[in-house]
């Protein structure tokens with residue numbers, strides 16, 4: 256099975272990273288055997304969902320409210336909440 260090469264967020268090592276279960280948020284966690292640290296990758300950042308997430312993120316940055324984001328994107332508040340949560344998780348990781 257061929258999998259995408261994951262780069263460690265901490266040391267940028269490519270070949271020492273393996274899957275390390277899932278976080279409660281549903282994000283895939285990874286463990287780097289080079290620097291012995293774990294990190295998460297948001298797998299929804301690809302494709303269609305990733306596009307929506309970026310839209311949510313930019314609207315949120317513009318100061319739009321959750322309700323406005325829901326209306327603009329035609330998604331329900333639960334979805335927006337999930338994206339906002341993922342965005343906050345991602346910014347914590349850096």
Ligand SMILES: [Zn+2]
Nearest residue numbers: 263266287290
């Ligand atoms: Zn590492």
